[in-house]
Structures are given as structure tokens and as C-alpha cells.
Amino acid sequence: MDPVLPLYTRNGNDGGSYSSSEWVATGNGDGGVAYRNSEETERDNLLTVQVPAGNGEMTLSGHEVEAQRNLANTHTPREISATSRVKRELSEIVFCRVRLWMVIISIFVLIVVVIIISMVVCSAIHEDPDEKFDPSLFKVPLFFNGSFQLSNMAFEEEHSTLNYSSDALTADLQEKLADIYRSSPALGRYFSKAEIHVLRNSSVIADYHLTFLMPEEQQDQLRNFTLSREMVYNVFRQFLYDQEPDSSELLYIDPLSLNMS
Amino acid sequence: MFLWQYLTPLLLIAAQICKVQTCDEFTDLNFGHAFIGTSISIRLLLYTRENGTCGTLLSHTNLSAHPQFKLSRPTTFAIHGYRPTGSPPVWVGNITELLLYRKDVNVIVVDWNHGAANVNYFKAVENTHKAAANLTAFIKRMQEHGASLSSIHLIGVSLGAHISGFVGANLNGAIGRITALDPAGPQFTGTAPEDRLDSKDAQFVDVLHTDIDALGFREPLGHIDFYANGGTDQPGCPKTIFSGGSYFKCDHQRSVLLYLESLNQTCASRAFPCSSYSEFLDGNCLNCDRFGAAGCPVFGYDITMWKDILLKLGHTKTYFTTTTKSPFCMSGYRVDVMIWNKDIRWGYITVKLHYKGTEAVATIDHKSLKFQKYTETRLFAQFDKDIPSVHKVSLKFSNGNVFKPKYKLRVLRIRLTHLERKERPLCRYDIVLEEKREVTFRPIPCEESNF
Numbered sequence: 120m121d122p123v124l125p126l127y128t129r130n131g132n133d134g135g136s137y138s139s140s141e142w143v144a145t146g147n148g149d150g151g152v153a154y155r156n157s158e159e160t161e162r163d164n165l166l167t168v169q170v171p172a173g174n175g176e177m178t179l180s181g182h183e184v185e186a187q188r189n190l191a192n193t194h195t196p197r198e199i200s201a202t203s204r205v206k207r208e209l210s211e212i213v214f215c216r217v218r219l220w221m222v223i224i225s226i227f228v229l230i231v232v233v234i235i236i237s238m239v240v241c242s243a244i245h246e247d248p249d250e251k252f253d254p255s256l257f258k259v260p261l262f263f264n265g266s267f268q269l270s271n272m273a274f275e276e277e278h279s280t281l282n283y284s285s286d287a288l289t290a291d292l293q294e295k296l297a298d299i300y301r302s303s304p305a306l307g308r309y310f311s312k313a314e315i316h317v318l319r320n321s322s323v324i325a326d327y328h329l330t331f332l333m334p335e336e337q338q339d340q341l342r343n344f345t346l347s348r349e350m351v352y353n354v355f356r357q358f359l360y361d362q363e364p365d366s367s368e369l370l371y372i373d374p375l376s377l378n379m380s
Numbered sequence: 381m382f383l384w385q386y387l388t389p390l391l392l393i394a395a396q397i398c399k400v401q402t403c404d405e406f407t408d409l410n411f412g413h414a415f416i417g418t419s420i421s422i423r424l425l426l427y428t429r430e431n432g433t434c435g436t437l438l439s440h441t442n443l444s445a446h447p448q449f450k451l452s453r454p455t456t457f458a459i460h461g462y463r464p465t466g467s468p469p470v471w472v473g474n475i476t477e478l479l480l481y482r483k484d485v486n487v488i489v490v491d492w493n494h495g496a497a498n499v500n501y502f503k504a505v506e507n508t509h510k511a512a513a514n515l516t517a518f519i520k521r522m523q524e525h526g527a528s529l530s531s532i533h534l535i536g537v538s539l540g541a542h543i544s545g546f547v548g549a550n551l552n553g554a555i556g557r558i559t560a561l562d563p564a565g566p567q568f569t570g571t572a573p574e575d576r577l578d579s580k581d582a583q584f585v586d587v588l589h590t591d592i593d594a595l596g597f598r599e600p601l602g603h604i605d606f607y608a609n610g611g612t613d614q615p616g617c618p619k620t621i622f623s624g625g626s627y628f629k630c631d632h633q634r635s636v637l638l639y640l641e642s643l644n645q646t647c648a649s650r651a652f653p654c655s656s657y658s659e660f661l662d663g664n665c666l667n668c669d670r671f672g673a674a675g676c677p678v679f680g681y682d683i684t685m686w687k688d689i690l691l692k693l694g695h696t697k698t699y700f701t702t703t704t705k706s707p708f709c710m711s712g713y714r715v716d717v718m719i720w721n722k723d724i725r726w727g728y729i730t731v732k733l734h735y736k737g738t739e740a741v742a743t744i745d746h747k748s749l750k751f752q753k754y755t756e757t758r759l760f761a762q763f764d765k766d767i768p769s770v771h772k773v774s775l776k777f778s779n780g781n782v783f784k785p786k787y788k789l790r791v792l793r794i795r796l797t798h799l800e801r802k803e804r805p806l807c808r809y810d811i812v813l814e815e816k817r818e819v820t821f822r823p824i825p826c827e828e829s830n831f
Contacts (some may be wrong), residue, residue: 247724247784271552305720305792305810344754344792345720349827353793353809 252308259330260311261342263351265379267359269323271371289315292325295370299358300329305345306354309333352379408495409466417429417503418466420495421435427476427487435467435476435489435761440518443525449797451522454531454556457515459592461538461564462504469537471636471687478643482681485533490515496539505567508539512546515773519551525617529554530583538564541587545601545822548585555609557684558582558602558737562590562635567607577601580696586683587639590614604686604696606679608638610657616704638708642680646708647766649679650800651698660699661746663760666714675800703764711766712799715759717751718792725751725789727779727815731761731796734772734820739766748779751789761796766810770796770806777813789813795826 209220296313300306314328329351333341344350359374425435428448439445456479460469476487495507500548514558523529532555536544540558548555560577568576578601579585585602589611592598596611601662609615617630626787641651653664653676670693677686679700690696702708715731728745751757773796777789790812797805804822813819 242785245790249720249788249790303810304790304812340754344718350792351807351809353824353827356827357809357824361822 253334254308256334257309259333259335259338260307261331261333261346263329263331263348263379264327265377266324266326266354267372267378268376269325269370270373270376271369284316288323289317291370292317292327296327296329296355299355303354306331306351308345309341348379352377355379403431404428404433406468406472406491408468409463409493409497411465414464414466414499414762417498417500418491418494418496420507420514422495422511422514423491425489425491427480427489429480429484430561432477432480433473438488440514441521443521449486451486451525451527453484453486454533454752455488455522455527456483456533456535457488457490457514457544458536459490459511459540459543460492460496461494461536461540462501463496464501468493469636471640473539475535475636475643475795476641482643490540492543495825501566504539505564508543509546512543512550515543515547516550517556519547526694530556533557533559535559535561535639536563536577537561538632542568542577542626543671545581549574550583553582554761555582556584558585559639559681560585560587560601561639562588562596562632563601565595568597569599579603584684584687584691588635588679589593590635590638594628595632596635600695602699603676603694604683604698605691606651607657607697607699608634608679609701610660612681615702634702637706638702639680640705641708642678642682649700649702649709650676650712651679651700652676652694653698653798655697657699658746661760662757663714665699666712666760670707701762709764710762712763713742713761713763714799715744716756716793716797717759718754718794719751719757720753720791721751721788721790722753724753724785725779725787727751727777727787727789729759730774730776730778730818731763732774732818733763733767733770735767735769735772736771738765738767740767741818745793754792764793770823772820773806773808773823774807775811775813776816786815788803788815790826797825801813 166214209218209223213219213222273351292315293313295316297310300310300313303310309331311330311332313330316326316328318324331346331351333346356374356377359372359377362368362371362374404423406425407423420441424438424440426438426446426449427433428450430448436446436448438449443449443451458472458475458479462471462486463469472489476489479487481487490511492507492511495511496504498504498507519527519529520530522532529551534544534547534555536542536558538561541558541563544558544560545563548558550590558577558581559704563577573580576597577585577587585604587600587602587605589596589598589605589607591614592607592611593613603724612631613619614631614634617634618624618627621627638649641647652660652665652668653670654660659665671677671686671689674685674689675697677683677690677698679698683690701710703710713731715729717729719725726748728743728749730741730743730745731741733740738785742761742763744761746761749757749759775794779787791808793807793809794811795805795807805826808821808823808828811819811821
């Protein structure tokens with residue numbers, strides 16, 4: 120027990136002496152101003168650096184003693200003095216009324232804000248490489264032909280007074296076909312035009328003629344995949360399946376009648 | 381006093397009648413017995429179609445004492461495993477009932493609860509050899525009375541699986557079939573084949589693994605080994621110890637539940653031969669051509685349909701997945717996706733199938749999937765229920781990135797092929813899947829592909 124107790128008391132003493140020097144430091148506002156006016160500032164700093172090496176034999180002004188104590192304190196693991204020192208250092212005035220802790224917090228806030236802004240900007244300016252294309256490069260034509268049947272049309276002609284002229288029907292069908300392909304995410308950009316020839320006999324059969332334009336590069340890949348017969352045909356076919364099956368609409372196209380060569 | 385002269389025979393007759401009518405039950409012990417430790421004693425309880433729910437305690441020596449024990453019928457033994465609490469296994473009633481429902485057999489429940497109920501697992505392991513010796517002697521006696529070894533089927537759970545193996549080895553592998561339900565791993569892993577179950581112990585050995593990372597045996601042991609959900613963690617089982625005792629036994633016990641369901645014929649779980657579970661999940665093992673018209677083996681009691689081909693193949697390691705609760709079987713689809721995005725895309729896919737208000741969901745998220753332009757990505761989608769006819773399909777693409785811009789998966793064609801039914805695959809062409817946004821559509825029958 121004996122060696123421990125003196126240690127405690129010494130600690131207490133040190134704390135006491137330390138707090139008194141603190142008083143000196145804060146209460147010495149005038150002295151601080153006075154010494155700031157003198158030319159000794161630089162030398163003071165030099166001295167403080169040299170003090171630990173010189174082992175404190177020099178005569179020092181009050182605030183220098185304080186500084187030295189500080190250095191000594193950093194090496195003694197005492198909690199109270201450490202936290203109060205950190206507190207004091209944090210509330211040190213950097214300039215005007217801005218204290219150190221404010222500076223530190225604002226740096227952190229700034230980092231977070233920068234990260235968030237950059238992420239927002241990145242996702243906002245993100246360009247989908249698949250949405251970029253130059254239609255002027257699409258020159259190589261590709262044709263698809265086929266036919267389909269308008270199953271509601273024959274019925275309508277017999278029983279209704281509606282007179283659907285051949286030209287109007289052709290135009291409407293052409294528009295419908297063009298819409299299908301233009302709205303297609305994969306094929307839309309290559310689509311050029313759709314032509315329709317309506318044949319009327321017992322039922323209404325329409326021949327269609329589709330034109331696509333592709334870029335010269337990657338022609339083969341496009342021909343084999345995106346602009347393959349399977350794709351062009353099935354985009355049309357699945358559109359027809361999506362129609363209401365019991366539709367009495369005039370332009371209803373029977374999905375089973377669709378073919379493409 | 382003379383009254384006793386009349387009463388005594390009357391009481392004796394009454395006792396005799398009661399004795400005939402009472403059923404012999406599985407030994408019910410408690411934790412106290414297990415704590416003190418029990419020494420081996422084996423009871424054989426016979427159930428037949430004549431007395432399906434009422435067990436008869438068989439004499440080890442005098443087989444002719446039981447007229448209902450007809451040796452012309454095949455005999456199935458059910459052998460339980462380690463009983464740390466001494467309670468009777470919950471499945472005893474179910475398994476006898478279902479075995480008798482499926483086939484006219486003698487079902488013998490091997491009750492070695494005295495011996496298996498012991499807090500000291502090592503003691504129970506020691507007792508397996510004694511139990512096996514006892515059972516071997518009984519089967520030899522059956523053989524003397526005209527039973528054929530090839531008509532004997534041993535179903536062993538956990539330690540019971542190894543008992544079956546020892547019995548089979550004692551009889552030089554002449555036994556017809558051994559079914560091992562999650563054979564015990566501790567004290568058996570890494571031992572020589574004669575110290576555990578192996579495929580030489582019977583003419584045909586089928587094994588189910590459900591807990592290879594704890595109580596079960598990791599390596600294949602039979603002619604065919606089924607690994608349910610990879611053999612490790614079973615869906616629906618607790619993930620943490622906070623759920624109490626079921627955390628330890630749920631995975632292990634699932635093996636019996638799965639087998640009972642196969643006996644019940646609720647639904648069929650197709651098992652795919654594969655080198656590893658991750659290969660299986662990747663959909664690289666969906667080819668069943670080597671099994672001919674029968675297709676890949678179906679897990680469970682009816683695996684004997686594949687016996688000949690499996691014996692020819694030697695050792696087959698197969699995988700299947702299950703749902704969280706009964707009905708356990710899943711319905712599989714092969715999903716092929718081709719995209720036209722310039723850049724490679726990574727992510728997970730959730731597929732939903734709709735049919736008149738019912739919905740089946742499959743989430744393919746065992747790893748991040750790679751999608752590459754004009755290359756078909758094959759996925760294996762397993763749905764929690766079978767949809768007879770698909771009216772609509774929903775797809776959702778996600779890649780787990782929170783801060784990155786929302787990518788789009790630009791699909792040229794997606795094709796769903798049912799793995800069981802030989803029906804035309806379902807297709808959808810030209811769709812854009814935006815991240816985390818579900819797209820629902822009506823699929824159309826696929827055309828012959830010429831991509």
C-alpha cells in the first residue's frame with residue numbers, strides 16, 4: 120500500500136499546481152497582450168522547443184512554464200487533465216470567434232456533403248451507353264416481308280354500313296405497324312418504314328413490307344440477334360397476343376395468321 | 381373364500397383378453413434415464429396391415445408365436461437414432477402407417493431407446509454395434525424361417541443408419557435395401573467403411589443428407605446420395621441458437637419429414653446429379669439424358685425405379701431444393717436470358733408466375749448473375765409451387781447497389797422452360813428491366829430458336 124499512496128498524493132498535487140497555472144494562463148490576458156507586442160514571439164517558440172531538451176534549467180516566463188507542463192502532461196496518463204486539455208485545445212480560437220472544434224466538425228460535414236453531391240451528380244449525369252446512337256450512321260437497309268389477316272374485317276364489311284376505304288385502311292395499318300416497331304426498345308432505333316398492301320377477297324389479307332436501317336459496323340451481329348427474323352417477327356407477334364382476344368375492334372389481327380418470310 | 385375359486389380363472393381370462401388387445405408401445409423414457417444412462421435392450425414392434433396402428437412386441441427367438449408375422453411378405457425395419465431426452469421419435473406412428481399404406485409389408489420398429497437414451501453420445505455410439513449384432517441375429521432367424529434377405533429394407537435415421545450399415549455388413553451385403561436418413565456424422569466421419577454405413581452393406585443404398593455441417597455425415601455413403609438444399613441449412617429451420625433446441629435438431633429431423641412426404645406422395649422432388657451444390661444452383665446440372673425416359677431420379681421411397689441405372693453408374697451425388705414447410709417440393713424452370721446492353725450487367729433476378737390469383741415466386745440470388753451482350757445466360761429458377769398454366773410472368777432485376785445509377789437490363793429474349801412437363805417453353809421478347817421495378821407481361825409460346 121505504501122508505494123501507492125504517495126503516488127496518489129503526488130498526482131493530486133500536480134493536478135492542483137496544474138490548475139493554478141491554468142488560472143495564470145487564462146487570467147494573464149494582459150501579459151499575453153504585452154508579450155505579443157514585443158519581438159520575443161519567435162524566440163519564445165524556439166525556447167519552448169528547446170525546453171524539453173534543456174531540461175528546464177532556463178528561466179522561463181509564466182506561459183512558457185505552462186507550455187512545458189503541457190508537454191510533460193501528455194506523457195502522464197491522467198484522465199482528468201487529459202480530457203480538460205483536449206477540451207481546452209478544442210475550444211482554442213483559430214480566428215475571430217471560430218473555435219477549433221467548429222473547424223473540425225465543419226470539415227467532416229464538408230466531406231459528407233461532397234460525397235453525397237458527387238454521388239447525386241454521378242447518377243444524374245449517368246449516361247446509359249445503350250441510349251446513345253447516331254441515326255445518321257444507319258445506312259444499310261434490311262427488309263422483312265410477310266402477311267396477316269384482319270379477321271374482324273370481313274365480317275364487318277358484310278354487316279355494317281361503315282365504309283372503310285382501302286386507302287384509309289392501308290394508312291391505318293401502316294401507322295399501327297410503325298407504332299409497334301417504333302416503340303420497341305431494341306428495334307425502334309433501326310426501324311425505317313412499314314408498307315402495307317391490302318388484298319380483299321373473301322377475307323382481308325394484308326401484305327406488309329418492313330424496312331430497317333443498320334449501321335455498317337457490327338452488321339453481322341445485328342443481323343443475327345437484334346435484327347434477326349426471330350426478333351422482328353416475335354415483337355409483332357407478342358404485340359398481337361397482347362391484344363384483347365375477344366376484341367371486336369376492326370383492326371384486330373389474328374396472331375395465328377401472322378407470318379414472316 | 382370359495383368365491384376365489386371362480387374368480388381367479390375369470391380374472392385370468394380377462395387379463396388374457398386384455399393382453400391381446402393392448403398394443404405394445406415404443407419405450408418412453410425421460411431425461412432422468414438419459415442422464416443416468418441406459419444399457420442396451422432391443423424391442424421389436426411389429427405392425428402389419430392387419431394391425432396397422434397397434435404394435436406387437438416380437439419375440440427374438442420364437443418367430444412362430446406371431447401368426448401375423450408372415451415371412452412371405454417383405455419386411456421393412458425402421459431404426460431410430462440417438463435419443464438424448466429418451467422420448468419416442470415423433471415419426472414412429474407416421475412411418476408405419478405410410479409404409480403399410482404403400483406396400484403390404486411387415487413393418488418392424490426397432491426400439492433401442494434403452495441404449496440410445498444417454499446424455500453420453502459416445503455410449504450411444506458404442507451401443508450401435510450391440511444393437512446391430514442383436515438385429516443381425518434376428519434377421520438370420522427370419523432367414524431360417526424362410527424370409528428372403530433381398531426383400532428386407534432397413535430404414536435408419538442418424539445412428540440408426542449406421543446400425544443398418546453394420547447389420548448389412550454382418551449379412552455380407554445381401555440385404556435388399558438400406559435407406560439412410562441423415563446418417564450421423566460425429567464419431568463416424570473419416571472412419572473406415574467397415575466402421576460406418578457404406579454402399580457395400582446392401583444391394584442398394586440410398587442416403588439423404590440434411591445436416592452435413594453439424595449432426596449429419598458430409599461425404600456420400602450410398603449408391604445414390606441426396607443432398608437436400610445442399611445438405612447444410614434447411615429452409616424454415618432457425619438460424620440462431622435463440623430459437624432453443626430446434627436450432628440443433630431441425631436440420632437433422634428434416635430428413636425424416638422429407639422421406640415421410642415422399643411416402644405420402646404429396647409431390648415429387650426431382651434430384652439432379654451434380655458435382656457441387658453451387659453448380660446445381662447455377663443450372664449446370666439440368667441434363668437428365670443419362671437416365672433415359674424416366675428422367676432424373678425422384679427423391680424418396682420410390683427411388684428403386686432408378687435402381688438398375690444407379691447401380692450401373694456406381695455412386696451418384698444428387699441435389700434438390702425444398703420449400704420451408706410441407707409440401708416441400710419445388711417446381712423448376714430453366715430460364716434463358718439474352719440481353720443487348722453494350723456493357724456486362726450483374727445482378728439478381730426474381731421471377732413470379734401468376735395463375736388465377738395464385739403466385740409462385742423464385743428468387744435467383746445465390747450469387748450475382750452475369751449478363752453479357754448476345755450471350756445466353758442460363759438460370760435455374762425454383763418456384764415454391766407448381767403453376768399448372770402460366771398466365772402472366774413478373775420479372776424484377778436488382779443488383780444490390782444503393783448509390784449507383786439505376787441500370788437497365790435490356791432483354792432481347794427471355795425463355796422459361798418447365799423441367800418436368802414436356803410443354804412448349806414460354807417466351808417474351810424485347811423488354812427492358814429497370815432495376816428494382818417489377819415488369820409483368822403475358823408470355824407467348826416460343827418459336828424455334830435460330831439465334
